[in-house]
Amino acid sequence: MRVFVTGSIAYDYIMVFPGKFQDHILADKVHVLSVSFLVDSLTRRRGGTGANIAYNLALLGEKPILVGTVGEDFEDYRGRLKEKGVDDGGVRVIKDEHTASCFVNTDLADNQIIAFYPGAMSKASTISPKDLGATKDDLVVIAPNDPAAMGRYAAECTVAGVPYLYDPSMQLPRMDKSELQEGCKGAKILAGNDYEFGMMAEKLGISEEELRKSVPITVMTLGEKGALITVEGKEYQIPSAKPNKVADPTGAGDAFRGGFVAGMARKLPWEVVGRMASLTAVYAIEHPGPQEHAYSLDDFIARYRTNFGSSDQLEALKTGASA
Template identity: 65%
Template structure:
């Protein structure tokens, strides 16, 4: 089994403004808004849903294949992902484009002003999963990306009979009910947080309970309350793992998805797979940035036991899976 991860590939530009935005915005001049903020710091960090998920899968011992589009500035990012254990052979660099970029300016009250530039991501729909020569034993992760690309990958997976995890999450507000239904049609797993599930249910005109049974397996993350896994009529409440510190929630959802998928592929029960996801998310919470955390499998297993007790199933993470080439 191979794991194909599709999703946005982006740089995150993180800025901190040492003041409060509201003190520089005049309510009666909002119609002619023109403001400039001098920031104290700027960091360029690796991001994007596809690489985030792939990076966390690599930490857990997998060799995922990342599929997506990036710009001419992707060289350094590609090298870092390869060094981490991610196969980037499925990433196409687009001539004349920059890699998608997210510019986030945060003030002292944690208010944010964000701008997102799609750049090379706008070409993601030009890629086809047929190029990967996939089979029914493989798994495709369709994470937030250019909507046309997400639709194409879901359609190709359905036509080829390839199981896929569908994760509309941050693109849910943009997708229509028809587009969501198309994504659900052949999905084996649907993931998102509780707010996103509520939004999707409202768009479809159904209850959240009905949405959680729209596909064979749904995984709804609940922030600090953990997660809820629904398999048919059976539901499993997943407790959160305890973070050593809370630094940045960005990327925690992607880490959870990677951990859950790892547990699924390792043959773990639903509760254990969910707990693996919860622990993977906690590592992301403890660092600034989505790919700054590190751990060995032995360290991960030891921390799992600290949070959730002993389990013979968790030992399966130390057994390498046989990957068919």
Template identity: 50%
Template sequence: MGKVLVCGSIAYDNIMDFPGLFKEQILPDKIHSLNVSFLVKSMKRVKGGTAPNIAYSLSLLGEKPMILGTAGKDFYEYRDWLDKNGVDTSHIKIAEDDYTATCYITTDNVNNQITGFYPGAMALDPQLSLKDMDLTGISLVIIAPTEPEAMTKWTTECQQLGISYIYDPGMQIPRLSPKDLKDGILGAKIAIFNEYEYDLMKEKTGLSKDQILGSVDILIVTMGEKGSLISGRNQMVQVSVAKPKRVVDPTGAGDAFRAGLIKGYLEGSSLEKMGRYASVSAVFAVEHKGATEHHYTIDEYKARYKENYGEV
């Protein structure tokens, strides 16, 4: 079982809570001239970014992940924290003339979110190459949302180097060209989307589920409270969500889900068990404000798994 290389954004998240419903503030017939302001009741600045989010949860699960990405001059404290938590940061480039990417997330009472994102140093990700790295011991790469040019470069390099990768285009689907999106999916070992992203991807690429499964080994579609659909070449399973002890903030749950999924995949688990691993990993993130604010031991993880699904 080799190491995982996590490629994606590195960011700070500013999480704000709106004590109401977005839908009550937006008039459908005025959507073309939208001008709204939300008075939030709280704000918290936390460590985030798709790559650290995934890598941190992987470290909690006993893995030793590496990150590839670019951060800014305000990243040093974050880097030290990642190092202390078992994440290899030696391939993170720091741009001294810019700030780390910053995300502003406002969540309403039913966990709908509106997000603004300043890319900052992340804009330099296309300059990074897998071919400049020592990839000895890397058995799997996950390519998570960051600059689309970088995502396309890294998928191409994985294909050229013969390295298995998970393709997780997520929020960057609108910015990826149909060809780049299609090539990224069809070259992957695993492709993962949420429901909305999956429909958007199909519309943009014209790919059907059967066409995708003709190339990838596993296709995953997450469905929020409805769980996830995990499809292989000859099997499809629906996995229910693990039950949270409390719901604090959904930010980062998807990235934690991916970490659990990777853990199950590396162990050679069944599709159902992979989905359960992912769901339990995600539920810890939901119970805290921020994508990297949770912590658990392996024994605590196994206990939560048993509570929801029986024996591990």
């Protein structure tokens, strides 16, 4: 089974303001707001939902095919992904454009002011897994991206019978009921956190329980409480893994999805798939940035056993075979 990963590919520009935004915003002047914050640091990190998921899949021995559009400033990023084992055959460079960029300014109270420039991502609908030969034997991951691209991928997969994981998450606020219904209609897997499942259920006019049973497989992350996987109505409670430290939660959800898909691709038991996903998320939490962590498969298996006990099926990760 090949895994095609679609979603945003972006640079994250992280800034830290050594104070609190609220101390510099006048409540009676917000209608003419004009403020400037001198920051202490600026860090550029590799990110984007699609790229993050592909990166984590590669760490677990998969060869994911990343699908998306980038700018002419992508080459260094491309080299890093290829080095880890990501297939960049589905990444298209848009001439005279920049790779999507997220500018995050954080104050000492962890408040954030964010600006997102889509750049080349706005052309994501010009390439799709269908163009690259995705079949019924493959899996397509549809992660947050340009809305037109997400709609195209879901429609094409539904018509062709290609299984796909649907993860609207960050695009949910702008989706209406019909768009969400179309995205879920042909999905094999629906993913999101507990807040997002609540939002989806409200938009669709059904209960969360009905939503979890409306798609063959749903996976709902619950933060420190772990996750809930529902397969054809049967529920699997997944415990969380223990982080050695908490540096930055950014990218943890994408890492979870990478671990989930990697375990599912090996046809591991659902309890093992969920635990793999929880552990994969922890690695991201322990590092500042969604792609700053790395590990060997031996290290991953040893840490899995420390958290969850022995699992002979995990040897499938090293052999590349299904359990």
